[in-house]
Amino acid sequence: xxxxxxxxxxxxxxxxxxxxxxxxxxxxxxxxxxxxxxxxxxxxxxxxxxxxxxxxxxxxxxxxxxxxxxxxxxxxxxxxxxxxxxxxxxxxxxxxxxxxxxxxxxxxxxxxxxx
Amino acid sequence: xxxxxxxxxxxxxxxxxxxxxxxxxxxxxxxxxxxxxxxxxxxxxxxxxxxxxxxxxxxxxxxxxxxxxxxxxxxxxxxxxxxxxxxxxxxxxxxxxxxxxxxxxxxxxxxxxxx
Numbered sequence: 001x002x003x004x005x006x007x008x009x010x011x012x013x014x015x016x017x018x019x020x021x022x023x024x025x026x027x028x029x030x031x032x033x034x035x036x037x038x039x040x041x042x043x044x045x046x047x048x049x050x051x052x053x054x055x056x057x058x059x060x061x062x063x064x065x066x067x068x069x070x071x072x073x074x075x076x077x078x079x080x081x082x083x084x085x086x087x088x089x090x091x092x093x094x095x096x097x098x099x100x101x102x103x104x105x106x107x108x109x110x111x112x113x114x115x
Numbered sequence: 116x117x118x119x120x121x122x123x124x125x126x127x128x129x130x131x132x133x134x135x136x137x138x139x140x141x142x143x144x145x146x147x148x149x150x151x152x153x154x155x156x157x158x159x160x161x162x163x164x165x166x167x168x169x170x171x172x173x174x175x176x177x178x179x180x181x182x183x184x185x186x187x188x189x190x191x192x193x194x195x196x197x198x199x200x201x202x203x204x205x206x207x208x209x210x211x212x213x214x215x216x217x218x219x220x221x222x223x224x225x226x227x228x229x230x
Contacts, residue, residue: 004157036221043119044158044206044221090157100171101146101210103219105157 002027004093006106013081014114021076021109023065023091030096033074034103035065039087047089050074061085083115117141119222121207127228128197136192136225140209147190148219149182150206158206164190197229 007022025031033050048059055067065076074091088110092103120139128134140147146165150158151174160174166187175182179198184190194201204226208219 043223044208046218049218092157100163101217101219102148102160102163102171102174103150103158105150105159107155107157 002093002095002104004091004104004106006089006091006109008109009107010110010112012112012114015083016080017113019076019078019081019085019111021089021091021111023074023076023106024072025074025091025093025104026072027093027095032094032096033065033067034092034094035059035063035074035076036090036092036105037087038090044090047076081111081113083113085111086113087111119207119209119220121205121222121225123225124223125226125228127230129230130199131196133193133195134197134227136194136205136227138190138192138207138209138222140188140190140207141211141220142188143211144209144220145187145212146210146217146219147184148208148210149190149192150208151176152204152206152224154203161192161205194227197227199229202227202229 003026005024035047036044037047038044050057050067058064088108090108091106122137149161152158162182163171164184179195181193204224206224207222210217210219
């Protein structure tokens, strides 16, 4: 069965610090990978996705993620965080070619950025 | 509307009551998903519709859970004889077609509390 692991449950950073959130998945086949973000009081929204091609994916608000197939990882990075990045971040995987497009989510990482 | 809407936003039920949760997907979106998000967890897949056809209901936790989308647009998730363990946020998502890497757009969720 597919699963997604997010190693950091809570992260606290100061503004301008660099961010890296870990995400590993277990699935032997081709996958699509996603990072979703949930800002306080708002609904889940897509930050970025890996579909195919260049394993370094750039998303909104300066975020990027790198797909490393050999490590089954899709870590999220941002060189300099802002207070407005305070949110919960979810990594998700979708098995390519499956009967549905269901997403398998990790448990989430709560990021708090201190001004 | 511009996004996925869900109603009610909050629902309190006494144990044993039946509840119905509504999802209005983005107009024209073929695919519709229901997820359950328990406190401190990531969303977990419940069921998937392509138009009016329920193609995957493997995530429904028991036969007390039932979902429908009779005209291929609005969907309702019904929970019969609610139990305390049903307390969670129920998320609806839609996407435009069953394409590779296609983004799922999430609604704000319905927070269900079973007393």
